[in-house]
Amino acid sequence: MDNIKEEIRQYILSEFLPGETPANLQDDTLLRTSGVLDSVGTLRVVSFVEERYGIEVEAHEAGVENFDSIAAIAAFVQSKKALA
Amino acid sequence: MRRREDTLSAVHLTDYLAASAARFPERVAASDPDGTTLTYKELNERAGRIAGFLAEQGVCAGDRVGLSLPKSTAALTTVFGIMKSGAAYVPVDWTGPAERIRTILKDCQVRALFLDSSRPELADIAETVIWLGKDKSINSSSSSFTWDFVLEHSSRAMEVAERQPDDLAYILYTSGSTGIPKGVMLTHRNAISYVDWCSSVFAPSENDRFSSHAPFHFDLSILDIYVPIKHGASVHLIPDDLGKSPKDLARFISARQLTVWYSTPAIQSLLAEFGNLDRFDYSQLRLVLFAGEVFPVKQLRRLAASWPHPAYYNLYGPTETNVCTFARIATPVPQERTEPYPIGWPCSHCAALVVDSDGFPVPAGEEGLLYISGPSVFSGYWNRPQESAAVFLDRDGRRWYNTGDVVKQDGHNGFVYVGRRDRxxxxxxxxxxxxxxxxxxxxxxxxxxxxxxxxxxxxxxxxxxxxxxxxxxxxxxxxxxxxxxxxxxxxxxxxxxxxxxxxxxxxxxxxxxxxxxxxxxxx
Incomplete structure (x- = not known):
């Protein structure tokens, strides 16, 4: 789980927050509702977790409830992997 | 280049709705993603009642009425209702920052405002507010009404009697270099001359099913709304959340058997990249139109490979002119092509002029600023006479709009977009x-x-x-x-x-x- 969080953190930092101090991006930092990720950014994160973890994200699952923080994304990925 | 002398097919945009309602009363005019539909008769009657209600509230011809609503059949009805009252509609991004919405609607002094119930903080902008949306706790008072109340209590359907093509139809706000958005004023003539051109090139019929992807505050919506309504076709409304989800959009386009898809290249790129397009059947799709920015060739190639059969068109034009040049794009896109496609030749109702920095026409093949003239060109920015005057050039007895875009003529392919000289x-x-x-x-x-x-x-x-x-x-x-x-x-x-x-x-x-x-x- 920690590993998943760390990989997602690194991806978001490098793609959407170049130059940011990594410690500022906490597990519970809001991503969607705060403007860190816009709709296109979210699609890229979805595509990243699909490829990295071999899961399929349905369109209705890619909303704020699963993609608004690193913790939420990691928990979602974990639950998808458990179902696979 | 000279344009053909145009005659308009209507005086006001609402004439299209009235004519289609008379001709095809029971055909579906518009549908929501959840399957809610409105027939032409229903859309026309409800819009008339909205207009009647606005008139009772003192809204007059020439007034501005705002709407800050998600895309829906109710929002579409509102647009027509406002215009039937003789007022101009001012659509804003309902998800946008409150401060920006307030700035825009205060700037053009809206008399009434249609608001989604999720944004109660915006209620003080206008003296009359009509609420739409899920929150049913809002009660009607002397200045605040629910949509259902309005439809039930409007005493009469109305349509403004005194109409001229040069009446203001809508104001679209675009980013302003002063930090304050500026309102592009478009008249019925501006929109109708453009819609008539669309009729001549795209041959729409009542059997077409159009996408409406762009929000109503975006100028792509003019084609999306008025071309299908003019021809008795149906318009399939796509709200923001669906519009940003390529996988769902792919399913939607197929399930609705859309025949015309119009959006920015950004959305078409997302569809090509993330839409998993090969899952569905798109055999009904006959036209793919794009506008608003340069389409990266790689993404266009990918889209055209997934959707090989429709005809592709690149439509170009700032909000101030509506679409003013266009190019048919031959597909498939050759593997070796890297340069973007041209924006093409002027539409039949427009004329184009390419000039150097001293205002002299440049020879074909050289770069210059593109000026556009014709009946679809806007009348000015709301309440900004100096900025309005600065973008027009009078020449040869015509008024030319400076697009600010640098173009050059590329042989028989028409104009190629080069870039901007400003910020x-x-x-x-x-x-x-x-x-x-x-x-x-x-x-x-x-x-x-x-x-x-x-x-x-x-x-x-x-x-x-x-x-x-x-x-x-x-x-x-x-x-x-x-x-x-x-x-x-x-x-x-x-x-x-x-x-x-x-x-x-x-x-x-x-x-x-x-x-x-x-x-x-x-x-």
């Missing part, structure tokens, strides 16, 4: 004045200086980079700056990259050295 960029089809972003950044208490530049990349498109001058010990985090921009700017204007510096580089005349910053970026 406007386009992203996801939206116009962005980099100065508007800068002015927003200056309002952050820890920011002493801001310089915003853009860089263009054939793969990823435009990226916006903001340089921020701020003392080392009080610099906000980049996440905080993203939050700040998210609160004050529409999402398409938020910078991609923030770079903190001790001070901004200056030229010898003490101006911000933008060229230096751009050079720095490209290294």
């Amino acid at each position: 406007m960029v386009k992203r996801r089809g939206y116009r962005i004045e980099l100065d508007e972003i800068e002015r927003c950044l200056y309002r952050h208490p820890e920011i002493k200086g801001a310089a915003v530049v853009s860089m263009s990349n054939p793969e990823s498109g435009i990226r916006i980079v903001s340089y921020l001058a701020s003392p080392q010990n009080s610099r906000p985090s980049i996440i905080e700056m993203k939050n700040f921009c998210n609160e004050h700017l529409p999402s398409y204007m938020n910078p991609d990259v923030f770079v903190f510096v001790d001070s901004l580089p200056r030229t010898s005349t003490n101006k911000v050295d933008y060229q230096g910053l751009i050079r720095q970026l490209s290294h």
Whole structure:
């Protein structure tokens, strides 16, 4: 789980927050509702977790409830992997 | 180049609805994603009752009425209702920052406002507010009404009697370099002359099913709404959440058997990249239209490979002119092609002029500023006579609009878009004045200086980079700056990259050295 969080953190930092101090991006930092990720950014994160973890994200699952923080994304990925 | 002398097919845009309601009363005019539909008869009657209600509230011909609503059949009804009352509609991004919505609707002094119930903080903008949406706790009072109340209690359907093609139909606000959005005023003539051109080129019929992807505050919506309504076709309304989800959009396009798809290249690129298009059947699709920005060739090639059979058109035109040049794009896109497609030749109702910096026409093949003249060209910016005067040139007895776009003629292919000489960029089809972003950044208490530049990349498109001058010990985090921009700017204007510096580089005349910053970026 920690590993998943760390990989997602690194991806978001490098793609959407170049130059940011990594410690500022906490597990519970809001991503969607705060403007860190816009709709296109979210699609890229979805595509990243699909490829990295071999899961399929349905369109209705890619909303704020699963993609608004690193913790939420990691928990979602974990639950998808458990179902696979 | 000369345009054909035009005769308009209608006086007001609402004539299209009335005529189709008489001809095809029971055909579906519009549908929501949940399957809710409105027939032409229903749409026409409800719009008439909205107009009657607005008239009872004292809304007169020439007034402005705002709408801040998600895309829906109710929002479409509202648009027609406002115009039937003789007023002009002013659509805004209902998800946008409250401050920006307030600035826009105060600027054009809306008499009444249709609001989604999720945004109660906007209620003080207009003296009359009509609420739509899920929140049923709102009670009607002397100045606040629910949509259902309006439809039930409007005593009569009405349509304004005194009509001229030069009446104002709608105002679309675009990014302004002063930091305040500016209102592009479009008349019924402006829209109708463009819609009539669409009829002549795209041969729509009552059997067509049009997408309506662009929000109503975006000029692509003019084709989406009025071309199908004119021809008795159906318009399939796509709200924001569906519009941003390529997988769902792919399913929607197929399930609705859409025949015409119109959107920005940004959305079509997302469809090609993330839509998993090969899952569904799109055999009904006959036209794919795009406008608003340059389509990266790689993505267009990919889309045309997935959708090989429709005819593709590149439509070009600032909000101020409606679409004014167009090019049919032959598909498939050859593997070796890397240069973007041309914007083509002027539409039959427009004339084009390419001039050098002294105002003299340039020879074919040389770069120059594109000026457009014709009945679809706007009348001016709301309440900004000086800025309006500055964009027009009188020549040969005609009024020419300076698009600000640099083009050159490419043999028999028509015009090719070269770029801009000012600080406007386009992203996801939206116009962005980099100065508007800068002015927003200056309002952050820890920011002493801001310089915003853009860089263009054939793969990823435009990226916006903001340089921020701020003392080392009080610099906000980049996440905080993203939050700040998210609160004050529409999402398409938020910078991609923030770079903190001790001070901004200056030229010898003490101006911000933008060229230096751009050079720095490209290294």
